[in-house]
Amino acid sequence: MPTAFFLNGPNANMYGLDAKGVYGTESFPAIRQRCLRAAARAGLALDFRQTNDEGEMVDWIQEARQAADGLLINGASLSYRSIAVLDALLMLECPVLEVHMSNIHRREAFRDKTMLSLAATGSICGLGPLGYELAVGAMAEMIAVGRTR
Helix, strand or coil, X not given: CCEEEEEECCCHHHCCCCCCCXXXXXXXXXXXXHHHHHHHHHCCEEEEEECCCHHHXXXXXXXXXXXXXXXXXXXXXXXXXCHHHHHHHHCCCCCEEEEECCCHHHCCHHHCCCCHHHCCCEEEECCHHHXXXXXXXXHHHHHHCXXXX
């Protein structure tokens, strides 16, 4: 069974805790379960992780070089300034999907372009938890057809 990593950056674990916030009311554990169900339907093993640490994110991306057929990433705040995460992603040969809960193009000006998009095969933003689920299905399809970066 093909494997994909779904890596989440700083503060993603806090989703759902601020009902008035931009990220909605669905909790991070609920989003994880949604993604695991989508992966099972698509015949994809999904390794879903979250870190608040840039170095750990880089380590996981490097691990994906050998252990994953595809990588999904919501770098959160690391998306906008982390050259280290970008460099690690650029070393991958598998497809990379960048995912964001909010529509980053309708937020603060600094969010409308991410460093990670320079390494991503594609991106999904603004669809909340549904975007996460759709990204898993898209990744399974990309792996099935042999898509690379």
